[in-house]
Amino acid sequence: MLNRLFWKKREFSVTYQFGFATIALICFFALYAPISTLVFYSFNAGNNLMLWEGFSFQWYVEASKNELVQEAAIRSLIIAVCASLISTLVATMAALGTTRTAPFKGQKLIFIMINQPLMVPEIVTAVALLIFFAIIKTFTNYYGLGYLITAHAAFCVPFAYLPIKARLDGMDLSMETAAGDLYATPFVVFRRITLPLLWPGILAGAMLSFVISLDDVIITEFVKTAGQDTLPTYMLGQLRRVITPEINAISSVLLAVSLVVVTIFFLFTRKRY
Amino acid sequence: MARKLSEMEAERIKRKNRANWLLSMPAILLLLFAASGPLLIVIVYSFLTPGNYGGILWEFSGEAWFKVLFAQDIFDDTISLSDAHLSIFWRSVQLSFLTTLICLILGFPTAYFIATRPPKTRNIWLFLITIPFWTNLLIRTFAILELIRNKGVINNSLISLGIINEPINMLYTDMAIVIGMTYVYLPLMVLPIYAAMERFDFRYVEAGFDLYASRFKVMRRIILPIIKPGVIAGSILVFVPSLGAYVTPRILGGGKNLMIGNLIELQFGQGKNWPLGAALAVTMLLIVLLALIFYMRISQRSEQKDAQ
Amino acid sequence: MSKTKKDAIAIHVNGVGKYFGSEPNLVKALDNVSIDIRRNEFFTLLGPSGCGKTTLLRLIAGFESPTFGQMLLDNQDITNLPPYHRSVNTVFQSYALFPHLTVAENISFGLEMLKKPKHEISATVDEMLALVHMEELKHRRTDQISGGQQQRVALARALAPKPDVLLLDEPLSALDYKLRRGMQIELKRLQLETGITFIFVTHDQEEALTMSDRIAVMSNGHILQVGTPNEIYYNPQERFVADFIGESNFIEAEVVSVTKGRSATASLRLAGTRKTFKANMPASKSKDKTATVFIRPEHAKLQKSTRGATLTGTLTNMLFFGTDTNYHLELDNGDAFVVRSQNEIGHAFHPAIGDKLGVVIDEQAIQVLKD
Numbered sequence: 001m002l003n004r005l006f007w008k009k010r011e012f013s014v015t016y017q018f019g020f021a022t023i024a025l026i027c028f029f030a031l032y033a034p035i036s037t038l039v040f041y042s043f044n045a046g047n048n049l050m051l052w053e054g055f056s057f058q059w060y061v062e063a064s065k066n067e068l069v070q071e072a073a074i075r076s077l078i079i080a081v082c083a084s085l086i087s088t089l090v091a092t093m094a095a096l097g098t099t100r101t102a103p104f105k106g107q108k109l110i111f112i113m114i115n116q117p118l119m120v121p122e123i124v125t126a127v128a129l130l131i132f133f134a135i136i137k138t139f140t141n142y143y144g145l146g147y148l149i150t151a152h153a154a155f156c157v158p159f160a161y162l163p164i165k166a167r168l169d170g171m172d173l174s175m176e177t178a179a180g181d182l183y184a185t186p187f188v189v190f191r192r193i194t195l196p197l198l199w200p201g202i203l204a205g206a207m208l209s210f211v212i213s214l215d216d217v218i219i220t221e222f223v224k225t226a227g228q229d230t231l232p233t234y235m236l237g238q239l240r241r242v243i244t245p246e247i248n249a250i251s252s253v254l255l256a257v258s259l260v261v262v263t264i265f266f267l268f269t270r271k272r273y
Numbered sequence: 274m275a276r277k278l279s280e281m282e283a284e285r286i287k288r289k290n291r292a293n294w295l296l297s298m299p300a301i302l303l304l305l306f307a308a309s310g311p312l313l314i315v316i317v318y319s320f321l322t323p324g325n326y327g328g329i330l331w332e333f334s335g336e337a338w339f340k341v342l343f344a345q346d347i348f349d350d351t352i353s354l355s356d357a358h359l360s361i362f363w364r365s366v367q368l369s370f371l372t373t374l375i376c377l378i379l380g381f382p383t384a385y386f387i388a389t390r391p392p393k394t395r396n397i398w399l400f401l402i403t404i405p406f407w408t409n410l411l412i413r414t415f416a417i418l419e420l421i422r423n424k425g426v427i428n429n430s431l432i433s434l435g436i437i438n439e440p441i442n443m444l445y446t447d448m449a450i451v452i453g454m455t456y457v458y459l460p461l462m463v464l465p466i467y468a469a470m471e472r473f474d475f476r477y478v479e480a481g482f483d484l485y486a487s488r489f490k491v492m493r494r495i496i497l498p499i500i501k502p503g504v505i506a507g508s509i510l511v512f513v514p515s516l517g518a519y520v521t522p523r524i525l526g527g528g529k530n531l532m533i534g535n536l537i538e539l540q541f542g543q544g545k546n547w548p549l550g551a552a553l554a555v556t557m558l559l560i561v562l563l564a565l566i567f568y569m570r571i572s573q574r575s576e577q578k579d580a581q
Numbered sequence: 582m583s584k585t586k587k588d589a590i591a592i593h594v595n596g597v598g599k600y601f602g603s604e605p606n607l608v609k610a611l612d613n614v615s616i617d618i619r620r621n622e623f624f625t626l627l628g629p630s631g632c633g634k635t636t637l638l639r640l641i642a643g644f645e646s647p648t649f650g651q652m653l654l655d656n657q658d659i660t661n662l663p664p665y666h667r668s669v670n671t672v673f674q675s676y677a678l679f680p681h682l683t684v685a686e687n688i689s690f691g692l693e694m695l696k697k698p699k700h701e702i703s704a705t706v707d708e709m710l711a712l713v714h715m716e717e718l719k720h721r722r723t724d725q726i727s728g729g730q731q732q733r734v735a736l737a738r739a740l741a742p743k744p745d746v747l748l749l750d751e752p753l754s755a756l757d758y759k760l761r762r763g764m765q766i767e768l769k770r771l772q773l774e775t776g777i778t779f780i781f782v783t784h785d786q787e788e789a790l791t792m793s794d795r796i797a798v799m800s801n802g803h804i805l806q807v808g809t810p811n812e813i814y815y816n817p818q819e820r821f822v823a824d825f826i827g828e829s830n831f832i833e834a835e836v837v838s839v840t841k842g843r844s845a846t847a848s849l850r851l852a853g854t855r856k857t858f859k860a861n862m863p864a865s866k867s868k869d870k871t872a873t874v875f876i877r878p879e880h881a882k883l884q885k886s887t888r889g890a891t892l893t894g895t896l897t898n899m900l901f902f903g904t905d906t907n908y909h910l911e912l913d914n915g916d917a918f919v920v921r922s923q924n925e926i927g928h929a930f931h932p933a934i935g936d937k938l939g940v941v942i943d944e945q946a947i948q949v950l951k952d
Contacts, residue, residue, distance in 0.1 A: 015389040024386030034416035090300040097296030121517025128311035154307035484691030
């Protein structure tokens, strides 16, 4: 039935496969229905999660007044901003060092190192960082946000690296060669040619790492010291208690932030100039 | 003269290599410090003695590794296979496999569907698949929780429609975990299959039809063999995080239906047996590594095929 | 497949059209095309890119459905039959050899789909490999063989199920000149040996003329003329056909008088000259005062003196082709005219650019076009 909406009836189509469009549309529905329900109930007037008692912004107000939520939100933002800045900086440098160059010794090793956070299960990294930072804490007596920022910056590197590398791969070296031919020093070439051309990739990388850092649960849960909750770990803690639509409200805000950032990212990476 | 030139060239390459390494250094140091390096410490910890209140004592012990697979009876010291650990391992593998299978059954047609859309609308469908991928895993799991709990949307609507009288108990079961993981990891299956499908040349399908292959035969004999690398990549991408899942089983499985991830966490929390937790983490890492090596060998083989 | 008498119709295309998109961006790839293709015929669809020849081929193959019209294969309606139920095979322009299968596996694919017995399949595969001289590369993967070899495998794969009709979609376009010439002879041989109806699509007029039994010249989704290579070359009905095939001169002529008999004959004056010629007049033009006349460059003769010449002009350019030379003239009325003459050893005639020369045209070489 649904299939026929997408593959014209009677006309022969090379790509048609029985039932595929139906399954695909069910998938899209299934992907969005739960999130939509969650957002929908964040506007519930009652304090019951399931019974719809009318429209209200009550839970958004409630959440914004909650000091714990405020602190967690600020902490999340600080960590995400710092981590994405650091990871984007080092990822940009690494991308410049590993693309558009003749293959060199250790290049594969660098690739593996950079992509390592994508391959190792997060729980393993989380445990490793818990142990490692516990050791450092006993030596330094430092208990600040630095651990979380470092940990986030590290696992964000591959996400920042990917779009920057993709952008660099698509860039023609001839532009830089031409600039050099026109008496520009390497530094000027970088500042005036490479960087402006690379900029969309860098922004895309920064945005991806921002979202990844903002959403992280597991590593934060293991690395944080008491009283260092971010929004996701605060929510994880709340899930053990009586859940109120406040959680829905916080979730909806986080969803909106991700949606906006990813949409901008999508537009950035698609545009070519 | 010629020799000098080649020496200069060698020197230039050397300098370029050094510059490449210097540029990559900050990223590598950061990752060594806060990602790869600590993994080595985990291995060391798995060979130490647990401290009384968490942490470790600096004494060598193989006990943690022993305990990964075996249990010692408290009363008569008899050694047997650790049913508790083994069943959790086995459940993790089973649930991950099931999740991968369901993701494949749902994800393949979806990827195929997206790849066969006209270029204009294709990007919109692709965008719709990537959005959930970039949204918070915890929130997506929580959304499933709200749907399937006893007083959740599904049970409520089924009851108000009069289809059932008592809520169906879905939450805190293995099924809940599989539903949650399928929901959370489905985009990871769709994206690599889509990438393979997008490069697929549909003239092969025309040739198949021309040579009397039915739609089913074309799918089985032409499309599937050619995009197999994408299917394998998607399966690995779903299987690996499923096996390492922690948040989803914790929220949807309640306290009872553990997976390896929760078992590891338990050793650092209530269990206060860090070496055992470390040993379990290393075990998980090894399983994942095996899966990755398996994947790399297959993708390398297909790359070699492409190169020939 | 019973062989009926030679003139039986293999493919009957009846008022077929194929439109893509919708208003206002409607593209009429094919518009109301009708054609009969005979059994055992080497039939060529010839035209520039975008003329609809490939669309027509894809409709016959079944990869697309016509917007309207009907198609018959051996008097059976195949209009809405999927390609896997048509006894029609295609040699694709890109060959579309399955990259995950070997040469032999590619050739046996169609036979397996038709559920032929195993021994028959292996026998046919060997037969086909021999037919295209590819026995040695049987177990190679298709990406390990050269373009010319891929071409042969694609042919063998399409011929293996012994279809009623073989469709060839510009199969030689990816080959270099030498290889292409070889394959032209090879294709003609295969067609004669197998007795299968070939429908060949090309934009190369030379290819069409050398291989075909009949040619259909297409433009803008229409068939302009169908005929043997001879008819198409010597008696083009329209300016497009004359222009697309070979080299042509077009000259405006004044119609002096028309005598109506079984076919109308006109007296004509060429490009403001005095002498009148007689030529067949298309029925549609019988009332017109002027007509376009078409003359092949090799049907005109060049002479040193302007006396007794049909046309006179100044030599502007000479192009040497080895066997022939093309002489470009600017006629006295300003029109361009090309004469092609064979180069002979000891030829005494060596005009220079700027010379005033005469052109002699035989009455038989003049043909009036429909448009």
